[in-house]
Amino acid sequence: MNDGGSRTAGLTLANRPEEVGRAVAAVRDFALAAGLTPEAANALALAVDEAVSNIICHAGLAGGEDAIHIEAMADEAGVAIAVADRGAAFNPLEQAVAAPRGGPEERTVGGLGIHLMRNLVDRLDYRREGEWNRLILRQDRRKAACGAPGGP
Amino acid sequence: MAPAPGAEGMEQQSFADVMVLRPTGRIDLDTTPPLQARLLPLAEQPGCKVVVDFAGVSYISSSGLRALMLGAKAAKGTSGKLLVCNLNPTVAEIFRISRFNLVVGVMPDLPAALAALSPAAAAAYPGG
Numbered sequence: 312m313n314d315g316g317s318r319t320a321g322l323t324l325a326n327r328p329e330e331v332g333r334a335v336a337a338v339r340d341f342a343l344a345a346g347l348t349p350e351a352a353n354a355l356a357l358a359v360d361e362a363v364s365n366i367i368c369h370a371g372l373a374g375g376e377d378a379i380h381i382e383a384m385a386d387e388a389g390v391a392i393a394v395a396d397r398g399a400a401f402n403p404l405e406q407a408v409a410a411p412r413g414g415p416e417e418r419t420v421g422g423l424g425i426h427l428m429r430n431l432v433d434r435l436d437y438r439r440e441g442e443w444n445r446l447i448l449r450q451d452r453r454k455a456a457c458g459a460p461g462g463p
Numbered sequence: 464m465a466p467a468p469g470a471e472g473m474e475q476q477s478f479a480d481v482m483v484l485r486p487t488g489r490i491d492l493d494t495t496p497p498l499q500a501r502l503l504p505l506a507e508q509p510g511c512k513v514v515v516d517f518a519g520v521s522y523i524s525s526s527g528l529r530a531l532m533l534g535a536k537a538a539k540g541t542s543g544k545l546l547v548c549n550l551n552p553t554v555a556e557i558f559r560i561s562r563f564n565l566v567v568g569v570m571p572d573l574p575a576a577l578a579a580l581s582p583a584a585a586a587a588y589p590g591g
Contacts, residue, residue, distance in 0.1 A: 328493035331524075335489070353522070353553050360524045364492040411562045415535035418566060424525035430560045 318345065318385040326367055326378035334381055335360045338392055345385035348453050355390060355450040358431040361424040362394045362446055365403065389433070389451040395443050402437045403428065403446065473501060479583035481512040483573065487519035490527030499530040506534040511543030512580040516573055518549035523557055535567050544568070548576040 322337050324330040335356045342352035359381070366379055382393040403425050411418065411426060429435060434449040474485035482505050486498050498515075505513050515531070517523075523531075531547070538545040548570040550558060558564055570576040578585040 328491075331491050331493055332489055335491070335522075350552075350556075354556070357522060357524065357553070357557070360491055360522075364524060364526060367492060413565060415532055415539050415566050418532050418536075423528055423561060427525055427557065427560055 320383040322381040322383075323377040324363065324379040324381065328364075328367055330379070331360055331363050331367070334363050334379075338381070338383065341383045341385070342390045342450065345390050346452065347390055347450060351450050351453055352390075354431040355392065355448060358428045358448050359392055359394060361428045361431075362403075362448065365401075365424055366394070366396045366398060366444075369398075369401065387452075389449060391447055391449045393445055393447045395440075395445045397442050398444060400439055401444055402439070404435055404437050473497060475501060478577055478585075478587040479581055481514060481577055481580050481584035483514045483516055483577075485516045485519060489521055490523040490530075492524065492526045495524075495526040495530050498527065499533065502530060502534040503537055506537035506543060506545055507541060508543065509541045511538055511541060511545075512584070513538065513543070513545045514570075514573065514576045514580070515545070515547045515567075516549055516576075517547055517551070517554055518573075520554060521551070522553045525561075528557070528561055528563060531563070532566055544580055546570050546576045546579060548573050 320341055322334065324334055338359045339352050339356035342355050343349065347355065363379060378396060380395040382395070384391045406422070406425050411423065428448070432448045433451045436447040438445045473487070476483045476485070484498070484501055484505070488494065490498060502513070502515065505511055513534070535545050546568040549572055550569060558569065568579065570579060574585065574588055577588050
């Protein structure tokens with residue numbers, strides 16, 4: 312991710328599954344450089360994985376090298392990652408997703424990605440801006456390594 | 464027994480009647496299909512005993528969890544068993560959030576997984 316020495320950076324992804332790993336690595340590196348703990352950076356990167364994967368799988372985007380835009384921003388409060396695409400309007404925050412429970416016979420295929428996203432970061436925001444979906448994932452700074460987000 | 468390379472370079476090794484899969488790196492949208500392609504045929508065998516060893520896995524996303532879930536469903540349907548082992552802290556956290564310990568048995572390491580499935584497999588493990 313090109314950050315030009317400032318606390319912002321950007322990345323464009325093609326609408327292909329193999330691009331997910333590139334996004335995850337870039338977000339993790341940015342978050343670590345911005346001072347998040349490894350646990351918080353990992354969780355944020357994983358949440359971005361889920362967001363990008365959801366777009367690739369369900370947004371109905373045409374193939375293209377700039378199908379998904381990622382913007383990273385860091386300040387005193389933490390790190391925010393905006394994931395934008397021009398697919399069908401979709402707000403993951405409005406999806407009714409049941410908390411996972413039960414054994415394999417009780418589980419369904421859908422909804423797990425959104426559940427993970429919601430539990431890996433401190434805040435999620437969504438906006439529809441013209442023809443763009445814009446999902447913002449925020450991870451707060453932690454004073455010390457204290458395990459996964461939400462943990463002790 | 465020397466490990467046989469699986470699809471996409473994934474190791475697959477047997478210890479007596481237990482089959483061990485060893486994916487590496489990320490298990491995400493892109494890399495889940497090869498794992499699923501190896502896992503499901505094994506899990507669909509009647510009475511299967513399968514371990515997915517996560518020692519070489521850095522993280523798993525919901526795509527990978529779905530493959531494990533499908534494997535667990537298949538194994539349950541054929542009276543087989545599927546376990547995972549050697550989860551790193553990141554993967555363990557994903558399992559915790561997803562309550563995936565209710566979907567597949569989680570063991571600390573491969574010897575423990577083999578011992579849970581088959582005395583013969585435990586004996587076949589080097590040093591076991």
